[in-house]
Amino acid sequence: MATAYGIHVGNSSGCLAAFANGTPTVIANDAGDRVTPAIVALNGSEWEIGLPAKSGQPSSKAIIKHNKRLMNCDFTEDDLLYVEASSSCRIQNEENLVYEFETSETTLYSSPDKIATKMYAKLFTIASHSVGNDGDLKLVLAAPLHWSSTSRERLVKCAELAGFDVLQVISEPAAALLAYNIEDTTEDINVLVYRLGGSTCDASIVKVSGGFMTVEKNIFRSDLGGQCLTKDLAEYIAQEFRQKWKLDPHESRRAMAKLLHHADNCKHVLSTLNSAHVFIESLLDGVDWSQNVTRARFENIISSKIPAYIEPAQKAVESFEGKISKIVLCGGSMKIPKLQSAIANLLPEAEVLSGISPDEVIAVGCAREAGLLLDMPESSFTDINTEIEFLGKDIYMKYLDQTFKLFKQGTPPFSQNICTVETDQDVKDISFTLHENPNSEEFAVESFNVENLSKPFTLKATLQNSRISLQLEEQKC
Incomplete structure (x- = not known):
């Protein structure tokens, strides 16, 4: 069986995890570190990736940091200035974005995609040495929640050029929940996912219901890290x-x-x-x-600085009406105990999940997802950006003189609503109409003959990908 891998490359560091024997494991790099700096440098005429690029004499190298910011197709001028200020190479942004690496020996030009490919190639080498065979290295990647599908596709191409076989791209909050198996919970819960990396911050509130994860709130900050x-x-x-x-x-x-x-x-x-x-x-x-x-x-x-770091999480919590029962911390900066306790104090009744190092959480979640995908060999993944279409609006139903909300916005597909329909004994036909709000015109009508059904009877409504199906049946004793 092919080995399943998960990778998360952030602005500051990258982490590689493998899934084997039902358990995800973080793989250390050639220096014995479980996390690799996301830094690429040209030293003379030699490329350095990771720790060698970070250490040594910076004055003799052309260094690029925070390359991930410019992998986003919707990067801003602030992103460009931040990367340029953090690095020691020039950035040309005319028709195409180009890095100019200049050393005492040579001058080379490269792009954000090529730099990302070098980073993934470094992780591919580490993964290959851990496997010990030439089999395909199946991979799941994590991308920021706010990235477009085009930005995600750029990540995929870089990983594939490095040698990986990419199965899927998932969001960073989803990966964080997968790392702790939260999607397997039998009850509906709300989880705060707080990620603090080297230069960015995310606070997401995710609802987990029936194996589905829905992001209810998300606050992204590019100025905190x-x-x-x-x-x-x-x-x-x-x-x-x-x-x-x-x-x-x-x-x-x-x-x-x-x-x-x-x-x-x-x-x-x-x-x-x-x-x-x-x-x-x-x-x-x-x-x-x-x-x-x-x-x-x-x-x-x-x-x-602590209040500024807590602010995104505080705003997300204050704008959310439900109860939050768990907190997942991720991102290298969340290893700091003072920050951990500050987030925990924000929700004293919530359980803080800390069994995995915060800078490894997202990679572990990706590896676990890769293992789950490989466990379904009959499935064909033609779209690596596999997404579930959740209900975009509330749906109301009317029958006789009654009106009630059938499904609420954000309901996942294949959800069901079973209700009891009270009618007079002499009713022969009944019509159900569906509406986007109680006062709008119906967008669907379904009629049933109920003459031979015992009253009252049960209505089962099932939300499918693009329609709602209704089914009547007699109540069970």
Whole structure:
């Protein structure tokens, strides 16, 4: 049987998971890390992907970060400026978007799609080594909820050029719920999915009913991310260095690049440990810097930012009328305990699911979906963007002198509504009319002869893909 894989590549990092023996497992890269930086660099004439691109001397490389922002066909001018400010290569945006990688040895031009393909090729190599055979590597990808089908197709082409056989593309909130098997719940529940990555944030409220997932609310922010916290920590370290040595790291781009790199590593260590040691060789003018940073100090540094990070989730919750019973946290920045507790305090009665590392959740969900798809060999997936058409409007039904709501907006296909119809004993025929609102004209009429049916009788309404079918039957004793 072919191996099933799930991949999530974000703006800052990528994660690869495999599905085997009924269990999804995250696969470590060649450096032993479970998450690979989503960074591509040209060092001289050699391409570097992941950790090699992130480490070393940034001044000698042409680096591109946050490439995923420009994979969205609907990227904005703010996205373009953000990627350009984060990277060390020029971006030409005339007829087509082109990166200009210039080093001391060569100048090369590339596109966001080619950079994404290099990232997927890196993950393909990791996956191939884990399999140990030449079989097809079946893959499910995750894309942001707000991306168009055209943007998703670009992701698919990049993954296929890298060697994967893409089965499906699912949304990031759906993948997060799949990671925890929430779709298998027998009761109707509402789940808050909060994702905080390196540079973007999503808060989604998802209704799970009968195996179907419906996104009721979604708030996306492109100006919130963990990099803001990294910069705050780097500013703190720079201030400590300046107070001791009377040297300002802000005067050197190389020094600030070093500071940001070490501050990012420090932030990740403090997500699991109570203290982290920062050692930066030759930070400025040949002066080394060594310092211990405690988690308490880090939390104090970022405390003023916490309300801004909670705001998207708070707005989504306040605009939603139902009860939210579970919280799923995803995105690398949600490993920070202070942020986890802040989201949990927003909904004290909800269960916070934290059994999977937040930066691995979406990839694990994709791998599980890939395993489910491979478990249905008779199915033919002609459209990788498989979507379910939910009911777009409320549907009302009228009969005799009664009116009631038959199906509400957002109802999934193949749902049923069974009700008891009370009539006089001498009624021979009855007509049911369907309306989009109680005062509108009917869009469908169905009549039945009920002369031989015992009164009262049962009406079974079934919502199918594009129509509603009605069926009458005698009530069961």
